[in-house]
Amino acid sequence: MTRKKRRLYFVLAGMCVLGIAAALVLTSFEDSLVFFRSPSDLVEKPIEPGRNFRLGGLVEEGSVEKNGVITRFSVTDLNEVVPVTFKGLLPDLFREGQGVVTEGAFNEEGVFVATNVLAKHDENYMPPEVADALKKAGQWQPEDGG
Amino acid sequence: MAIDLHKYANPKRFLAITAAIYPWSVWLTVILLLGGLYLSLFVAPPDYQQGDTVRIMFVHVPAAWMALMIYTLMAVSSAVGLIWKHPVADLTAKAAAPIGACFTFLALVTGSLWGQPMWGTFWVWDARLTSMLILLFLYLGYMAIWESFDDPTKAAKAAAILALVGVVNIPIIRFSVDWWNTLHQPASVATMDGPKIHSTILIPLLVMGLAYTAFFVMVLIIRVKAEILKRRLHVLQIAELRES
Numbered sequence: 377m378t379r380k381k382r383r384l385y386f387v388l389a390g391m392c393v394l395g396i397a398a399a400l401v402l403t404s405f406e407d408s409l410v411f412f413r414s415p416s417d418l419v420e421k422p423i424e425p426g427r428n429f430r431l432g433g434l435v436e437e438g439s440v441e442k443n444g445v446i447t448r449f450s451v452t453d454l455n456e457v458v459p460v461t462f463k464g465l466l467p468d469l470f471r472e473g474q475g476v477v478t479e480g481a482f483n484e485e486g487v488f489v490a491t492n493v494l495a496k497h498d499e500n501y502m503p504p505e506v507a508d509a510l511k512k513a514g515q516w517q518p519e520d521g522g
Numbered sequence: 523m524a525i526d527l528h529k530y531a532n533p534k535r536f537l538a539i540t541a542a543i544y545p546w547s548v549w550l551t552v553i554l555l556l557g558g559l560y561l562s563l564f565v566a567p568p569d570y571q572q573g574d575t576v577r578i579m580f581v582h583v584p585a586a587w588m589a590l591m592i593y594t595l596m597a598v599s600s601a602v603g604l605i606w607k608h609p610v611a612d613l614t615a616k617a618a619a620p621i622g623a624c625f626t627f628l629a630l631v632t633g634s635l636w637g638q639p640m641w642g643t644f645w646v647w648d649a650r651l652t653s654m655l656i657l658l659f660l661y662l663g664y665m666a667i668w669e670s671f672d673d674p675t676k677a678a679k680a681a682a683i684l685a686l687v688g689v690v691n692i693p694i695i696r697f698s699v700d701w702w703n704t705l706h707q708p709a710s711v712a713t714m715d716g717p718k719i720h721s722t723i724l725i726p727l728l729v730m731g732l733a734y735t736a737f738f739v740m741v742l743i744i745r746v747k748a749e750i751l752k753r754r755l756h757v758l759q760i761a762e763l764r765e766s
Contacts, residue, residue: 383605391686398690402701409702411648432703467642469571477705494641499710501576502720503567 412477415456425482431458432477432496440472451476451488462490469495533750536610540743547740554733561726569723575639576723582632583711584731585625588738589657590692592622596664597689600682610746612678613753615685616668617745621738623661630654641705649698650706653691660688674753 402409412432413423423429431451439450447466450457460478470476475496480489502510562580569576596615603612633651634644645651664684671677699708710718717724 380606387601387605387686391689394687394690398694402694406702409649411646411702411704414703467640469640474571494643494646494705496705497572497640497707499707499713499718501569501572501579501710501718501723503722504570505567506720507570 414453415451415458416453418458419456423482425484425486428479428481430477430479431460431488431490432475433458435470435472435474435476437472451478458488459486460488460490462493464493466493467495469497474498532608533610533754537747537750540747544740544743547736547743550736551733551740554729554736558726558729558733561729566723566726572640575636578632578636579723580726580730582629582636583727584734585632586629586654587731588734589622589626589629589654590695591735592618592625592738593657593661593685593689594692596622597685597692600685603678604682604686609753610750612682613749614742614746615682616678617749618742619661619665619668621741621745623658623665625734625738626654626658626661630658646705648704648706649702650695650704653695653698656691657688657695660684660691664688674756 412430414433415431418431433451433453436450436452436457439448441448445463445465447462448459449462449472450459452458460480462478462480470493475498477494477496478488478490479492479494483489558580562577566577566580568574596618599611599615599618602608603615630651633654637646638644664681667681667684668677671680698704699706711724711727719727
């Protein structure tokens with residue numbers, strides 16, 4: 377019985393140490409584990425022009441301007457706004473008020489020049505009739521999608 | 523021989539219990555899978571944004587649930603095997619690994635097929651996708667360890683340690699979408715404010731989840747039985763060699 381108990385405590389202690397080690401590693405690498413930066417993050421920790429990174433947020437309502445293959449829009453997290461320009465084909469889910477992740481760098485004028493745009497889907501799933509009903513009833517929250 | 527019989531006492535009881543569950547698991551798998559697929563493909567409405575692409579979710583999400591659940595089961599079995607030296611526990615973990623690896627692979631492939639039309643890319647290295655790929659490697663590594671030892675007792679011990687070390691990845695996968703910003707969407711079903719999926723889409727998803735679980739139980743019973751018989755054969759062969 378004592379040997380079994382000893383093995384049990386050994387395994388439990390091992391798991392605790394492992395858990396703490398994993399937590400320490402993950403917190404110290406937090407910056408590189410983050411897939412994209414939000415406009416507010418950029419105010420906190422500005423990134424110099426020319427350095428590549430990913431910018432994510434919502435496409436601001438009424439900001440999309442299409443001019444041939446060049447699209448101009450703004451990415452917002454409802455606090456800060458960053459102007460973006462992109463030349464190329466946009467994914468199906470790209471629309472105003474919808475989440476988006478763009479890859480690229482700032483130019484000298486402070487505009488984010490995106491080389492790649494990915495649409496970010498949110499966690500809400502519903503049939504079209506329900507979405508329409510929600511919009512009609514005024515229950516629609518723009519940050520929830522749509 | 524008396525010692526050998528004692529060793530078989532537990533596997534024997536295990537086989538008797540699972541033999542009773544097995545037919546139920548077969549029927550449940552057939553009924554739930556047919557019902558679930560019918561609900562997912564014909565009854566569930568298209569999503570307001572994704573259209574019919576949302577149907578990939580009915581295959582993808584339960585596969586990811588199973589991948590995490592099977593790994594957790596494997597780790598718990600491994601711990602029981604390691605601490606209490608229960609022979610069936612090691613064999614259960616061993617038998618579960620390839621099933622879990624298949625579900626992980628299915629989740630990765632279907633996720634990728636969904637990502638291309640919806641996100642605009644097959645793959646990104648965000649926290650959720652990367653930790654899920656690591657899970658596949660953990661499963662494959664676990665299976666490789668079992669194959670690389672001649673002595674099954676040593677193999678069970680080494681494999682169990684890997685399974686326990688790898689279990690830290692499970693909460694990382696689960697909470698990756700909450701801890702860091704990722705391209706993958708946050709949890710929709712198990713959230714604090716209740717599911718964020720409309721019931722017409724949620725119910726087929728849950729039926730598919732139950733179907734996958736029944737399927738897993740069915741295959742696990744077959745595989746554990748095969749492992750127990752293999753082990754028994756091995757012992758008999760050694761006994762025969764000693765006699766001759």
